[in-house]
Amino acid sequence: MENTAKPVQARSQRTREKILQSAIEMYAKKGYHSTTVDEIAAEAGVSTGIAYRYFRNKKDMLLSAITYGVDNIGHIAKIDDIASPEAITDIQQYLETVMLRFEELHIQNRAIHDELEGLRHTDEDVKKLYTEITSVKMDALIERLKLIIKDNDNIREKAYAAIGIMEQYCHMVMDNELYELDIDIMRKYTIYSVMNILCI
Secondary structure, three states, rough: HHHHHHHHHHHHHEEEEEEHHHHHHHHHHHOOOOOOHHHHHHHOOOHHHHHHHOOOOOHHHHOOOHHHHHHOOOHHOOOOOEEEHHHOOOHHHHHHHHHHHHHHHHHHHHHHHHHHHHHHHHOHHHHHHHHHHHHHHHHHHHHHHEEHHHOOOOOOHHHHHHHHHHHHHHHHHHOOOHHOOHHHHHHHHHHHHHHHHOOO
């Protein structure tokens, strides 16, 4: 009995992930409010009934898609395949690698980024989920930072300030047709600012 359960569970997990990936693609194309569960199911190659076996309703699918995207962000941005900060001797080089990966992630996924950012400001459930996810991710980041920076005073504030600067930089990269900035120079200043905040 146990041997037959594992393939079913694996297949079920793949189906769920396929639905979530399709949801993210459809939100990027049409926006959350203009996308139906029927359309997401069709994109995933499953029936609407199957989709509702995995998700209670349209909002449940959205929140699950956000969580799925965040949980896989390291893989999607190809951050998982570079060394952890604890193993890095050249922090500046490490930050530059991370920045380049996140620039690429923002540019390639601009449509879904803009859609989810809008929802974060207009939908209380999305806002609450973002707050919870951010808190967990930042706590993990802070624990890693404690291993590589000497001055841990106000480390939580330092971490939030550093991430805020990096995120704003990525937004400016996405909108650089408006700013017409030299991105290489902006990246360098952003990295210097982050290192200064973290006292590296």
